[in-house]
Amino acid sequence: MVSLCWPIRWGTEAHGTHCREGEAGHNVFLGGKMGDTSRSPTISTKLQKIAEQARRYPDMVFATLAHLIDVEFLHEAFRRTRKNASPGVDGVTAAEYAANLEENLRDLHERMRSGRYIAPPVKRSWLDKDGSGKRPIGEPTLEDKIAQRSVVMVLGAIYEQDFHNVSHGFRKGRSQHQALQQLWQQCTRMNINWIIDADVSGFFDNLDHSWLRKIIKQRVNDGGILRLIGKWLKAGVLEEEMVTYPEKGTPQGAVISPLLSNIFLHHVLDDWFVHEVQPRLKGYCFLIRFADDFVIGCESEDDARRVMNVLPKRFGRFGLTIHPEKTVLTRFSKPNGRGNSAKGKGTFDFLGFTHYWAKSRRGSWVIKRKTRKKSLRRFLKALWVWLRRNRHLSLKEQHKMLSIKLRGHYQYYGVIGNIRLLGKVVHQARRYWRYWLSRRSHKGYINWGQYVDSILNKFARPEPRIYHHS
Numbered sequence: 001m002v003s004l005c006w007p008i009r010w011g012t013e014a015h016g017t018h019c020r021e022g023e024a025g026h027n028v029f030l031g032g033k034m035g036d037t038s039r040s041p042t043i044s045t046k047l048q049k050i051a052e053q054a055r056r057y058p059d060m061v062f063a064t065l066a067h068l069i070d071v072e073f074l075h076e077a078f079r080r081t082r083k084n085a086s087p088g089v090d091g092v093t094a095a096e097y098a099a100n101l102e103e104n105l106r107d108l109h110e111r112m113r114s115g116r117y118i119a120p121p122v123k124r125s126w127l128d129k130d131g132s133g134k135r136p137i138g139e140p141t142l143e144d145k146i147a148q149r150s151v152v153m154v155l156g157a158i159y160e161q162d163f164h165n166v167s168h169g170f171r172k173g174r175s176q177h178q179a180l181q182q183l184w185q186q187c188t189r190m191n192i193n194w195i196i197d198a199d200v201s202g203f204f205d206n207l208d209h210s211w212l213r214k215i216i217k218q219r220v221n222d223g224g225i226l227r228l229i230g231k232w233l234k235a236g237v238l239e240e241e242m243v244t245y246p247e248k249g250t251p252q253g254a255v256i257s258p259l260l261s262n263i264f265l266h267h268v269l270d271d272w273f274v275h276e277v278q279p280r281l282k283g284y285c286f287l288i289r290f291a292d293d294f295v296i297g298c299e300s301e302d303d304a305r306r307v308m309n310v311l312p313k314r315f316g317r318f319g320l321t322i323h324p325e326k327t328v329l330t331r332f333s334k335p336n337g338r339g340n341s342a343k344g345k346g347t348f349d350f351l352g353f354t355h356y357w358a359k360s361r362r363g364s365w366v367i368k369r370k371t372r373k374k375s376l377r378r379f380l381k382a383l384w385v386w387l388r389r390n391r392h393l394s395l396k397e398q399h400k401m402l403s404i405k406l407r408g409h410y411q412y413y414g415v416i417g418n419i420r421l422l423g424k425v426v427h428q429a430r431r432y433w434r435y436w437l438s439r440r441s442h443k444g445y446i447n448w449g450q451y452v453d454s455i456l457n458k459f460a461r462p463e464p465r466i467y468h469h470s
Helices: 043-056 071-079 094-098 101-114 142-159 176-189 209-217 223-234 257-280 301-317 373-389 395-413 419-437 448-456
Strands: 002-004 015-018 026-029 060-062 122-128 134-139 194-199 237-239 242-244 285-290 293-298 328-331 343-350 353-359 365-371
Touching: 043 060, 043 071, 043 142, 071 101, 071 142, 094 101, 094 142, 101 142, 101 223, 142 223, 142 257, 176 285, 176 293, 176 353, 176 365, 194 301, 194 343, 209 223, 209 257, 257 285, 257 301, 293 301, 293 343, 301 328, 328 343, 365 373, 365 419, 373 395, 373 419, 395 419, 419 448
Parallel strands: 002 060, 122 237
Antiparallel strands: 015 026, 122 134, 194 293, 194 328, 237 242, 285 293, 343 353, 353 365
16 A cells, blocks of 8 residues: 655645655645635646546555645535535525625634534434335535535545446436446346346445544545544434434435445445456456445356355445345346247346336347336325425416426436336326315316316426437
8 A cells, every 4th residue: 555645734835745655755736825826726726636646546545635625625615515405403504604605614614624623413304215214314504514525525536536437326427327328238238147136224324434434544544534524424413302423324415425435335345346256257247336226237147146145244344234135136138039028027126217128119129127116106106295285386386396396207217118107107197286186175176178178288297208318
């Protein structure tokens, strides 16, 4: 492991000497004195230089990074922070914070620089999860989001050079549909016969803090940065006027949580699979991961079962559990074309879609995708609940929000071969809307003819369409 030594501290000159074992040090200038914006490089230039160092020296340990986070850096972090999110425990909104932005950011910088920054508790709320329970969501304060964003900007520049192409979640320029496209390409072009659909039990709630620190220290060993991360991991959770302090996990909703999860899973899964698993397997195999959701494809059944057996041991070593019932091995080989069956037997779910082999219009076998049953039920249930709760709104307001919800659904699930289920969503939305409009009052019943003539013809809803043609 190569160490990177900076003979400076947070708040001093933003340049130093990289001390590499076996070499004379080489200077990397990253800016002038803090606050000297006239001589200091832009934020993007600083991040580019960090990224370039990380790319050129993959074994380098960055020992001092915190000094890069100055007031100008916090300004950029504020610009990148969402302004319309709910306020945290302090109740401060983005507009209130921006009213005295310069003074607030200078005060924040001074507290971060001196070590006096205290991570406030995270306000917890709950969201429905696939109709099978609740998902906890943390709501940090705006100032905490700014501080976290600044650290994410620095660490992201480094770790983006380390992450493998198998990872798609929470990364700039990557999306669920890119992961789905890569999955389609791997299964189509390679002789993939088996799919491991894995599930990590409560990943964000069970992430081990000690292991996370050890993993980060292998690349970043800056005391200021590590202390800030430790404060965020140990920040209390406010729920029902009671603050609790977690021993493990990272709040879902925190700005830094996605990056920390990617760093953790890069070490636990991605890097391990690429450098240790793949070379030991006889046939072709691949891994595709989005956040904590991942699938592994294998050419041979023996390879697939070997990976299945070792996955629980690998994750168990780092304090995580592979759900034994939700992690399944599915035969997903291309049908041989015999018989008149229009659909293959093997299916698996990934990123809200059910993947299966089926015949195209030309008679060849292709991989198709359709909306997963759970995802479809969840969306329709949410639509039903929203229409029930908002039936008092005007027709114009209801139509506007209903159109937004439908377009959002089409934009994600609008893939080739899924138009039938998109049409089902439209049909159900029409039924649901009429049902709850008829219950606005005891004399408000609307028959279908009246509904079509006076409402549907006047308020046209967006029709389903295919957004993703690959």
